[in-house]
Each structure stands twice: as structure tokens, then as C-alpha cells.
Amino acid sequence: MGRRVESIAFCLALVLAGAAGGFHLRAQAPAAAPQAQAPMPPPPPDTAELRAQYERWRTEFKTWGKWGNDDNKGTTNLITPQKVQSAARLVRNGIVVSLAPPVPQTAAADVQPAGVFRRTTNNITEGGTTDNYQVSYHGLTVAHMDTWCHFFENGMMYNGVPVKGNLSPETGCAKGSVMNWKDGVFTRAVLYDIAQLKGVDWVEPGTPIRRADLEAWEKKMGVKAGPGDVVLLYIGRWKRRAAVGPWAGQVAGYYADTIPWMHERMPAFIGHDFNIDWNPRPGWEGMRNPIHVAVLNWMGINIVECLDLEQAVDVARRLKRYEFLISFAPLPVEGGTGSPLNPLAIF
Numbered sequence: 001m002g003r004r005v006e007s008i009a010f011c012l013a014l015v016l017a018g019a020a021g022g023f024h025l026r027a028q029a030p031a032a033a034p035q036a037q038a039p040m041p042p043p044p045p046d047t048a049e050l051r052a053q054y055e056r057w058r059t060e061f062k063t064w065g066k067w068g069n070d071d072n073k074g075t076t077n078l079i080t081p082q083k084v085q086s087a088a089r090l091v092r093n094g095i096v097v098s099l100a101p102p103v104p105q106t107a108a109a110d111v112q113p114a115g116v117f118r119r120t121t122n123n124i125t126e127g128g129t130t131d132n133y134q135v136s137y138h139g140l141t142v143a144h145m146d147t148w149c150h151f152f153e154n155g156m157m158y159n160g161v162p163v164k165g166n167l168s169p170e171t172g173c174a175k176g177s178v179m180n181w182k183d184g185v186f187t188r189a190v191l192y193d194i195a196q197l198k199g200v201d202w203v204e205p206g207t208p209i210r211r212a213d214l215e216a217w218e219k220k221m222g223v224k225a226g227p228g229d230v231v232l233l234y235i236g237r238w239k240r241r242a243a244v245g246p247w248a249g250q251v252a253g254y255y256a257d258t259i260p261w262m263h264e265r266m267p268a269f270i271g272h273d274f275n276i277d278w279n280p281r282p283g284w285e286g287m288r289n290p291i292h293v294a295v296l297n298w299m300g301i302n303i304v305e306c307l308d309l310e311q312a313v314d315v316a317r318r319l320k321r322y323e324f325l326i327s328f329a330p331l332p333v334e335g336g337t338g339s340p341l342n343p344l345a346i347f
Contacts, residue, residue: 043283044208050256051283054290061263062298064159071159072148072180074300076268078228079187087188090325091346095315099326099343100143101238101308103135108246110140117142137340139306140248140275145330146303148176149337151289151296158300172335179336181302184329187268189345190225191322192217193313194252195236201243202236205250208278209233211257223322230269230326231262234309237273253278259294262301270295271304304328304341312345319347 067077103117114136121131137144148158149172155163157176166174194209195202197217203209218224225231235252251274262270270276270291277291284290295301316322325346330339 040280040282041206046257047283051287054256054259054287054294057259057263057294058153058298061259061294063300066300069159071300072176074148074158074302075228075266076181076185076300076302078266079185079268080228083188083228084186087186087325090188090323093319093347095347097311097315097345097347099232099307099309099312099328099345100341101141101306103340104141108141110241110246110248112136112139115139115141135340138338141306143306143308143341143343144304144338145178145181145269145328145341146292146296146305146338147173147178147180147336148296148300149173151292153293153297156297158297172333173337174335177333177335177337178330178339179332179334181330182332184327185230185268186325186327187228187230189230189232189271189324189326190223191232191234191309191312191316191324193234193316193322195234196313196317200236202240203252205240205247205252206278206280207235207252208255209235209252209258210255211261214258214261221322225265225267227266229265229267230271230304231265231267232271232307232309232312232326233276234273234313236310238308238310249279251275251277251279254291256284256290259291262295263299266299267301269302269304271307273307273309274305276303276305304343307343315345315347321347 063074067073071077104111104115105117105119107113107116117133117135119131119133122129135142138146138150148161149167152163157163157166161175166176192214194213194217197213197220233254241247253272253274253276254270255278277289281287281290292303295303316324326343327346328341328343330336330341333339
């Protein structure tokens with residue numbers, strides 16, 4: 001089994017290394033492009049209570065120092081060798097599925113101009129050619145991971161690392177960069193099929209996905225996320241996009257009451273097929289991306305978003321199995337705030 005794990009990880013490393021050729025990566029602001037939106041709905045009844053709790057959670061849910069003052073991996077520390085071996089045993093059917101959508105090569109409602117993946121084919125000769133890639137991967141369409149360098153609070157990154165002196169336009173992140181994950185992630189994934197839970201093809205944009213939804217799914221399927229896992233939230237984003245077209249500004253994402261759930265479970269990554277934060281957020285005006293801040297800054301949980309979970313959902317529904325091995329690795333960009341990804345689900 002050890003050789004099999006090494007073989008899978010080595011193949012993935014080769015794929016990522018090949019993809020890295022010619023990349024020019026830039027960061028873009030996490031906000032979506034402006035577009036016409038429906039009037040803001042009224043705040044949910046629990047909004048004021050959650051806002052008050054959120055302020056307390058800023059201190060209560062911090063894991064700073066839990067894995068040492070110089071730690072840069074946060075809850076990824078929970079992916080132990082034993083965790084890797086356990087995840088490898090989830091491979092039973094030999095089915096491998098990509099969790100990344102094709103990179104966008106034209107602008108759309110959910111693809112800002114900077115987010116268009118520009119592939120330039122260079123001089124074509126009788127012997128071959130090369131090409132260059134350029135993309136601003138942070139945003140709403142490219143499958144990617146975020147690191148601590150992406151979101152700050154009061155001038156501080158995760159684990160109390162000050163932004164000043166650790167981040168510059170020339171060198172990027174001195175601490176908290178994507179290089180902390182260059183050896184890859186190889187662990188258990190748990191798929192939360194909220195569309196199936198609600199009996200719909202997709203969850204309508206703007207719907208808050210609450211803790212009660214996650215726990216209802218766990219009770220229904222008898223599976224739940226734990227330490228070092230990757231949580232994958234499926235709302236049918238890509239299925240809806242294919243049916244009605246792209247959109248931005250409204251997301252069926254994790255609601256604020258899932259934050260204590262995340263702190264209790266301590267996953268290595270929180271994943272989604274869109275941006276992880278629910279939106280719009282009436283009653284949360286002036287609060288930028290509450291879920292991003294809570295996981296990246298307080299708890300040391302990383303993010304993988306804009307995943308295409310459609311194939312994985314089809315396989316999981318057919319096999320009636322919602323836990324499987326997941327593996328991915330970022331491009332080893334020194335100082336990088338994240339990376340495009342092509343995660344693999346292995347059943």
C-alpha cells in the first residue's frame with residue numbers, strides 16, 4: 001500500500017510540475033465583479049445573536065500557538081502519517097475523478113477580466129511549439145486554494161504573524177505562503193451533498209447553508225468530517241451554471257452558525273463548488289467574508305473553492321459512498337498567496 005500511495009502522489013506531482021511550465025500568476029481582489037442584483041432580503045432572525053457571538057469567537061476559536069509559535073500549517077498538522085494511511089484504505093473501486101472545472105478562457109459574470117486564463121501559443125515550428133499561461137486565480141471560477149497570506153485581520157495573519165515585515169510586492173509572503181503545502185495534501189474527503197438533502201438539482205443562490213443542514217446530512221448518510229479531513233460542500237453550482245448561465249454576487253455558502261462546527265471538527269480544508277461564504281449577507285454589512293476570516297485567520301483551516309464536484313457527486317450517489325481519498329498539491333510558488341489546483345477524488 002505504501003508504494004501505491006507514493007505512486008499516486010508522484011504522478012500527481014508530475015502533472016502539477018508540467019502545468020507549472022509557462023505560468024504567470026497574479027492575485028486579484030476576492031470581490032466579484034459588480035452586477036445588477038435583487039434587493040437585499042431581510043436579515044435572518046438569528047443575525048444579531050450571531051453577530052454578537054462572532055465577536056466572541058474571534059478570541060475563543062483562535063488556534064494560534066496550538067502547534068507552536070512558528071507553525072505555518074494550522075489544522076493541516078492533523079494530516080498525520082496514520083491519517084494518510086487511513087485515507088489510502090478508502091480507495092476501493094479505483095475510480096479517479098478531477099474536482100477542477102476547465103479554466104475560463106472568456107470573461108463572464110463570474111469571470112473578471114483578470115480571471116480569464118490566457119493561454120498564448122508561441123512560435124509553431126516543424127519540431128513543435130510552447131505556450132505561456134497567465135491567470136489571476138483568486139476569484140469565482142478557477143479551482144484554487146487560499147493561504148494565510150490571502151486574508152488578514154488587524155494587520156495580522158494566522159498564528160499572530162504580522163503582515164508588516166512578512167509580506168511585500170517583491171517577495172510575496174515570507175511566512176504563510178503556499179510553499180507550506182508543496183509536498184501535497186493526501187487525506188480523507190467528506191462530501192456534503194446539500195442538493196440531494198434538499199431534494200433539488202441545485203440549491204438556489206443566496207441560500208445560507210447552516211449547521212443544521214450539515215448535521216442533517218451526516219445523520220442521513222452516517223458519515224461526518226473530522227480532524228484533518230477535507231470538507232466538500234456541494235450545492236450544484238456548475239449544474240445550475242450550465243442550465244441558466246453564469247452569475248456572481250449570490251452564493252449558497254456556509255452560514256455563520258457553521259463556524260463552531262468547523263472549530264469542533266478541525267478539518268484541514270473547507271471546500272466548496274463556489275466561494276465558501278454565503279452571500280448576500282443582510283445584517284452583516286461592513287463585515288468582509290466572515291467565513292474566510294474565521295477559518296484562514298483564526299483557526300488555521302485552509303480553503304479550497306470553485307471546485308467542480310459534479311462528477312464526484314455522480315460517483316458518490318451511484319456508490320452510496322460520501323467519503324473518499326482526496327489528493328492535490330499547489331504549484332510551488334515561493335511567496336504565493338495560493339495556487340490553482342486540479343484536486344483528484346479517488347474512490
